[in-house]
Amino acid sequence: MRRKFYFLEPSKVATQHIYLLGGYLRALANSQTIARDFDLIVCASKSTLSNLPASLISRLHCVRVFVMNPEKRRLTIKTLVEFSVVLWRMWRLRQGDVLFVSCVLPTTFVLIEFANRVLKRSGIYVVLHGEIEGLYPTSRQSILSNGYWAAAWLRLRAPDSLISLVVLDDFIKDRLVHSFPEKLRQTNVFVVHHPVFPLHTQAILRAPPTVGFLGYRTRAKSFESFAALAAQLPSMDFVAIGGGKVEDLRSGAVQLLAGKDAYLDEIARCTVACFPYTASYTCCLSASALDALAAGVQILAMDRPFFSELASYFGPDVVVTVANASQLAEALPRFGAGSGEQGRLLRLRKVAASKFGVDAVQRSFEALPDVCR
DSSP states (O other): OOEEEEEESSSTTTTHHHHHHHHHHHHHHOHHHHHHHEEEEEEOOOEEEEEEHHHTTTTTTEEEEOOOOOOSSHHHHHHHHHHHHHHHHHHHOOOTOOEEOOOOOHHHHHHHHHHHHOOOOEEEEEOOOOOGGGSSSSSOTTSSSSHHHHHHHHHHOTTTTTTEESSSSSHHHHHHHHHHHHTTTTEEEOOOOOOOOOOOOOOOOOSSEEEEEEEEGGGGTHHHHHHHHHOTTTTEEEEEEETTEEETTTTTTTOOOOOOTTTHHHHHSSSEEOOOOSSSSSSSSSSHHHHHHHOOOOOEEOHHHHHHHHHHHHHTTEEEEEESHHHHHGGGGSSSSOOOOHHHHHHHHHHHHHHHHHHHHHHHHHHHHHOOO
């Protein structure tokens, strides 16, 4: 009987993380190695499956699972729903099968670790996203926060745990293994990069040169610093893109985004994407920065670890970092002329050929020990 590779998404519904999920699934579906040895089975909510491209879904065997909407912030109930979905797949795993869990709450991860001390299943890989940042707290964390439970998972984890941790970039793995050698090792932490799809759009650059703030306005992202830059640099326009709308900081005009592609289209119309982040992103990715890469927009950011990693990897024609807010104000006017459409196309080609490209993500899946054995 053929082995099975289960790709389980027990957390997201509708279009949440749909580009990430689509990238993972495209990489898996393209793999001749996996097709040779495994039946590929995708387990996700009905709404998630319906929002994935039909051309992709037709290549996969899909199973619907019950998922609680992540926007309903009932931590206990959502944890139990996630855990029940994952536990059922763990129970049904046979020797040689692989279970790849694309996203869970840290509270769920704690329960999975305890359950597998009894089940003793191998071949399980669990991805932690931004919650991994909770292992580097800057202040006391509430028991209701994801960070508290990420730290609890690490404390309770057995060094010889059969469950492998998957992270989204190399610098995250390096930092975790270095910080927690008694719990995490090179042999049980794996990297499957966040897939980035270069966007080929007809979006026309805004005039005058435009600086974009991307994503939600959380405290760590320092939207106030972005607004202060707008006041300092009257020769440039500043827009905030996120939460389903685009706000022009000069006029105050707000435009609603129509359709899931409109967000990336609006980013592509910016001259530069600015990330004045002052905290966090010590050990996690900024999804908004990856959206900027997908749109081919040059990035200017504070030198938080993730952005420094991007700058080192891609070079200054894609990502530039600075040490403080005053240097942001000095650097922005140099982006004023932009590099036009040709520069954007060059950046898109670089992203497609990078570790974030679908081909590279495919190789990451094929390199997992329980796949390549």
